[in-house]
Amino acid sequence: MVVRLLTFLTIFCISISASAATVKDLYDVAVPVEDQTEESRSDAIGGAFQRMLVRLSGTEQVLENPVLMGEQSNAQSYMSSLRYERGTEEQLLLSVTFMAGPMQKLLERAAAPVWGSSRPRTQLWLAVNSDEGRTAVGPEEGEWKAAFDGAMRRRGLPWMFPAWDLEDQMALPVASLWGLFEEDIASAAARYSSDGYLAGRIMAVGGAYSFTGYIHHSDIRHSLSVQADTPELLALEIAAEVAEKLSERYAVIPLAGIDNNELIRVTGINTFADYRALLEYLSANVAVRDVVVVASDRDEVTLALDLTTGWSQVLDSMALDKKIIADEEGVAYVWQR
Structure with missing residues (x-):
């Protein structure tokens, strides 16, 4: 420009x-790939292109846009680099970096939303039932931390867990969080410098997981209820809901x-x-x-x-x-x- x-x-x-937080790796996407053959690489590039469109727009509705889907076969023309790398459990990944200018122009040409790199940071106030009873989900909870880190990163969402130190525990007992007492949650969240928060409870029943809660951001208050088979899939569903709602406010059409x-x-x-x-x-x-x-x-x-x-x-x-x-x-x- x-x-x-x-x-x-x-x-x-x-x-x-x-x-607001600046998403520094907004144009970097890593997707699973079966092997390093040309066919597998082509399929992975198509998947990376779709993930990038969703991340840059904030909504999965772009996957129904004929202009954007028509460009998937030309995805390599929007890339600046790609490489193979190993993820967790030695899974083979294709890491792709897309070019900001061409991607933004494509979305503009398709009359699709464009969400820049300056995005609201969201606190996650979560409680989960476990064998030990109801507990708060914080930075020490390895499984849930990894699940939300991957899910929020996939949608380009800055986020944070509260410290859950003594001050947090006194301000918001787990029973109050589990009961979704909104005044208590808002009071605890005010301690942190962020733009809004997600609050809710996670239940594990019969090998499945369910989440009930809400997003609070500025004048936005949106209830959520999602289910999934694993913590990773549940986190993806929650992150998708957060991204869709916030992009309605901040993405430019x-x-x-x-x-x-x-x-x-x-x-x-x-x-x-x-x-x-x-x-x-x-x-x-x-x-x-x-x-x-x-x-x-x-x-x-x-x-x-x-x-x-x-x-x-x-x-x-x-x-x-x-x-x-x-x-x-x-x-x-x-x-x-």
């Missing part, structure tokens, strides 16, 4: 910590054939570093095609944005970062570097 500077200004800095130019004023540009950081930040957003500097006046710049969708949806996609916020009058925006 090109940022064209129509005027030059010398301009200074405010810093604020963003609560391109509007083909519609003029989406937006003129905005941004204040708080006090150094040239601020100026450059603002332009780089906007240019990196998946919904911004182009940024043009129209005018500058002391600590304020006026920018013309060429967008793939409406400005309100772009603002939603940037809300987690808290870098551009509306001023008190609602007529301009303030840069919070």
